[in-house]
Amino acid sequence: MDLTYTDEEEEFRARLREWLASVLPGLPPKPSPNDWPGRRAYDLGWQRRLYDAGYAGLHWPADAGGRGATPTQHLIFLEETEKAGAPYVGANFVGLLHAGPTIAAEGTPEQRARWLPPVLRGDEVWCQGFSEPDAGSDLAALRTRARRDGDHYVVSGSKIWTSHAEVADWCELLVRTDPSAPKHRGISWLAMPMDAPGITVRPLRTLAGSAEFAEMFLDDVRVPVANRVGEENDGWRVTMVTLSFERGTAFVGEVVACRRVLGELAAQARKNGRWDDAVLRRRLGRLNAEFRALWRLTQWNVSEAMGVPPALAESRTRGRAGGVPGAGGSVFKLRYSHARQELFDAAAEVLGVAGALDTDQEWTLDRLSSLSYTIAAGTSQIQHNIVAERILGLPKDRPKGHLKDRPKDLQKGGR
Secondary structure, eight states, X not given: OOOSOOHHHHHHXXXXXXXXXXXXXXXXXXXXXXOHHXXXXXXXXXXXXXXXXXXXXTTSOGGGTSOOOOHHHHHHHHHHHHHTTOOOOGGGHHIIIIIHHHHHHHOOHHHHHHHHHHHXXXXXXXXXXXXXXXXXXXXXXXXXXXXXXXXXXXXXXXXXXXXXXXXXXXXXXXXXXXXXXXXXXXXXXXXXXXXXXXXXXXXXXXXXXXXXXXXXXXXXXXEEGGGEESSTTOHHHHHHHHHHHHHHTTTHHHHHHHHHHHHHHXXXXXXXXXXXXXXXXXXXXXXXXXXXXXXXXXXXXXXXXXXXXXXXXXXXXXXXXXXXXXXXXXXXXXXXXXXXXXXXXXXXXXXXXXXXTOTTSHHHHHHHHHGXXXXXXXXXHHHHHHIIIIISOOOOOOOTTOGGGSOHHHHTTOO
């Protein structure tokens, strides 16, 4: 991987900076964090500006409506938009970073034509219907049932932590289509219209006071079979594609944001006298090294995602080349989750007791939200297992006391 910038890439950076400088001053004020209809309109308005300027889906393949940019151009885009203070994807998060790339990799031509352009234009919002109250981190234990009825599935069950459900037009939904199959099989990936009869959404308030998640109850919701992405009962494989995007590349912009926050923390510490604390200085220095390393890992993961060799892409995406991150995304997600928590713990030290308890302080809210990062997009325990099994080649985890863990004489009943 060549980490130097070509003249063409530097020209791309210069044009992007010029465009950002011209458009950002004209943006309307940001809505209240709890005004989700307002936030939807604001976020999609920004997405439309990106689309009109040719920056929407920059890293998506050209045949999916994107620009087919190089990995380096993608990283330059993320770095420069964050440095300029441009809006984040916000309510468009699931569609742009999860569902859209999954449909681009796994969808039929008709599905790609129907769902990808509205995501890129900022016309439609997606939510994620994966987690369930009784499944916990064991996503394959989901119980939401989809019964085939002619050209429709009839879906019943419930989901929890459904991101942006209250303002979404579509939901990437995991359902069980064959309850008699082993739990990792018999699952299908559906695109469910959120205006279908039988859907009840109840917002959930987080520790930080926001409500970007919701419970979702499904009572005989009819979803067309044509909305299934991938084959029936092949949803677990399709889900692994979705989770690869979620863990591998969806947090890229946040690494840049954390590096910016780290610089602001150092400046604040010098200002309020806490820089004299040698332990705090060492902590900030170590975090600086941590995020520099995470940025290099980000470059690696994005490069891998955009340059998967055709032979490997065949096994990952049934022949659609490129675009799917590998298991290295779990390494990034695992370390980034903890590093982010450590960063905002350090922010609490810099702010002092009074500042750390001030919920009007942005860093305080970020500290509260950082607590969820070791759970969201797959818990740290799950990521440890993925790294151990898929990268290090260690044997699969077994429950403590499993028969195979005993000495051979005890396996046979000996003493």
